[in-house]
Amino acid sequence: MSGLAESRPRRVLLDVLAVLLPAVAVLLAQNGSTWALVTGLIASAGLVLRHWSPRVALVLCLPGLAGGLGWAAAFVALFRLGRARAHTWWLVGWVSLAAASALAPVLIWQSLPPSDVALTVTVVLIAAGSPTVIGTLIATRAQLTTSMRRLQAATDAELSAKADTARAEERARIAREIHDAVGHHVTLIAVEAAALAATSAEPDVRESAIRVRGLAKEALGEMRSTLGLAAEERDSTSARAIPELVARAQRSGVRVTLSDECSQAVQLSSGVSRAVYRVVQEALTNVSKHAPGAEVLVELTGDDDLLRVVVRNGAPMLSARAVSVGNAPDVGRGGSGLAGLSERVRMLGGTLDAAPSDEGFELRAELPLTRS
CATH class of the missing domain: 3.30.565.10 (Histidine kinase-like ATPase, C-terminal domain)
Structure with missing residues (x-):
């Protein structure tokens, strides 16, 4: 929560600077042309809309680019357009439109040799494309970071599930081992007790043997229930x-x-x-x-x-x-x-x-x- 509280003033400060600095640049660099000054300030003010619609903000920068003082605002708008991660051909089209707006007055009103025309077009295209490319790269990096975090979370969940499965399988193996080993001996006790009850002529011995057989069967049933091997929960416990x-x-x-x-x-x-x-x-x-x-x-x-x-x-x-x-019960320790x-x-x-x-x-x- 504190991180959000700290990042919000920072975002507000960056938004203010993104609008204010291009406006200051227009005021400091104005060349005496009222058209250039007005269009430059409009371009700077239009940056307020860049989060809502970067295309609208860039359109408001086009007259400023034609006037020569809209470059600072156009850089911000083009960067935001790249952050929006629009389709590649759309980005190429918007960059070409911005470059054409800046080149048109120069090519129309000035007579330049072919070499200067080529150099001017190259410089303008680089100037218009650079902030867009930077914005796209930053957006891609953020998307990759999010994807890596999700992949890491999915990997951790998969590893945790595998560990749980391994523990469950080990518990089941131990339960089977206990059932097979202990259950075998308890079953033999029940069988021997039943045989003793059937062959002994002493009533007390028969009664004790029958009771031992019943206790052995009860112990076997409780063991199966505790180990989760019984078909349903036993009501005898x-x-x-x-x-x-x-x-x-x-x-x-x-x-x-x-x-x-x-x-x-x-x-x-x-x-x-x-x-x-x-x-x-x-x-x-x-x-x-x-x-x-x-x-x-x-x-x-x-x-x-x-x-x-x-x-x-x-x-x-x-x-x-x-x-x-020596008939006292063994109390143990x-x-x-x-x-x-x-x-x-x-x-x-x-x-x-x-x-x-x-x-x-x-x-x-x-x-x-x-x-x-």
């Missing part, structure tokens, strides 16, 4: 699947209670719905790893603006016997699940807090209640 998630945790031995006062009552956007599911899923996974045997309460509440997810658990209640026989979950919630405009409470641990998430 939405807020409406939270009761099944809780029931599955209960069957695995987690003492969890669900209190849902919001998510089942409204149609959430897909992003918020999946984030709510992941919050509860991550909380139950952490309870199983870090607080086995603890009582867990999952609460989902909301108002007109926010959906609140709170997962509280008490102190772990793992028996000494389970520890002694802490992963990046909460960090990734926090980033997912933050990208949806929400917040995620996880901290110890008086009785155990609490995970609290607040998400905008954006309905689809």
